Amino acid sequence: MRHHLILRVITKMLVGTIFLFALYVQFHGDYSPGGGFQAGVIMASGFIIYGLIFSLEKLQLVFPPWLVHKLLALGVLLYAGTGIYSLLGGYAYLDYTALSPHHPEHGQHLGILIVEAGVGITVTGVMVAIYYAFAARTPIINDEEW
């Protein structure tokens, strides 16, 4: 892609904006359409376009595969952890009231925010991991392997 000057310049301009937009969708999920799933996919698309234009190796310098694996597990742990926090407070699993017992509405707010953050992290991780799995695949299967 070295000679595609326009693609490279536009991508450099867009990647930051894509990340910003992902964060906007993430944090406005509880007011307007959006949330962790959409934000995660948008965030991942920012990484993927960088990988497509500037090569997989450069992307993996920024976002190494081990980090991707950690993140996709971390998101689920964050989600489940919120539920466990409510358990420890003596509430039902994922009862957000536990996050702010004296102002249940605040608790609901905070709860959905944390849980959606977990979803967003995991979806980003999974999308990038799928991209890595395909892009880093050895192309040909040797005859001996069958």
Next chain:
Amino acid sequence: MAGDALNHASMTLTEQLPILQVLVPFVAAPLIVFIGSRALAWPIAFASSVASFVIASLLLGQVINGDVISYHIGGWAPPLGIEYRVDATNAFVLLLISGISSVVLPFARASLSVELPPRKHTLFYALFTLCLTGLLGVVITGDAFNVFVFLEISSLSTYVLIAQGASRDKRALSSAYNYLIMGTIGATFFVIGIGFLYMTTGTLNMADLAVRLEGQGNNRTVQAAFAFIVVGIGLKAAIYPLHFWLPNAYTFAPSVVTAFLAATATKMAIYVLLRFMFTVFQPAFVDGGITLEVIILPFAIMAMFAASLSAIFQRDLKRMLAYSSVAQIGYMLLGITFLSETGLMATIVHLFNHGITKAALFMGVGCYVMQAGGGFYSQLSGAGKTMPWTSAAVVVAALSLVGIPGTAGFISKWLLIEAALDRGWWFVALLVVASSLLAVIYVWRLIEALYLGQPAEGATTQEVPLGMLVPLWIMAGACVYFGFDTDITLSASRSAAQGLLSGSVAVH
């Protein structure tokens, strides 16, 4: 609002048990990936499995008398919120699933060292616990859509687990793919059925569905939903003509995976079938239709014979056992068709007994794969002498498969025949006995290879390490134990059968 919070009564640990049942393995899976340490992966997986086994025992203790526990996720009351609902039926299946995984995991440690490259072990255990989570979740939940979600969790991890056999035989990939296609069709049919039910009733909670479906027996949408759900779950349960994915998947998966899945995954599907037939659609609805006698009964009998015949002609022990699993599912379906308490007891007891029997047998195959390099009868020749302890355990479990008195398999076949005679279907009772004779033939072929064959010249086959023998013998011992002490199995299944047949949906 502030006042409400102050008056909040804390839930005790006992009240939290239903969620912990699923939560413990569910958290273990990402934790294994997050820590990413090969040394810690197995201990975490094993600890979570044992914890969920303890929880399942505690739950069964609470509900064995016919009580029902209802747990509201997020504090949202059903039918709007998701409800976990534990009664004797599903507590018994929970106990089976978590028990099998707790025995299979120690076996996995030694068995995987030869069947899977070390760098894949960490993720293998993560997938295993995820699969366990899915299976437990399907069984414990009281929400029809939640069943689908957990079904997908368990299925997706199952496909990958089966594909892990590719490091020994590349055909594992195509059989995993085949299962993926069939399983996805099954799951889609299931969710279409749920969609129809939601369209008719506007609810997804099973107890609420049951109330709203009453008197809707003539509604075409409801009938279509029933058909879609039975066929969808039928694919997952490998009911006779829908079983084509099963022999290959079981044959090419790593032995531990086969041992775990054969003992749990199809059993979970049979449980879902029971739950939908009897709790969501009431027994009256099922009885009024032609499903049982015209569709399920013939297929059950065909499974008993056709699959047993296929099993006789196999040359690979693992494949033989896979076909025998299809036949055994026939017995479980047969129990349902009697629509009587004894019949359902037979189904539920057989679900449990066959689970432990098949776990023992497939673990035995794992031992042979490790020491003899495979499970073909030619490779097993004379293994009774070179691997006496493994072979003895395999024979005990194989006798239970046939249903010899004194083993677990006998109890369930006895109940099945009793139910057939109660119903006046003496011919069906004869067929059960006749198909058991087919089982004698395929088991005899195994025993012949093990004890009458001669070890190959210069073979250096020896006994497997203790880490594999102990789990194998625990399961083989269970086959005998539950053949004599039928207290737990019979009382749990009686309570479960009564609950299912009464169609009781006492909403709290």
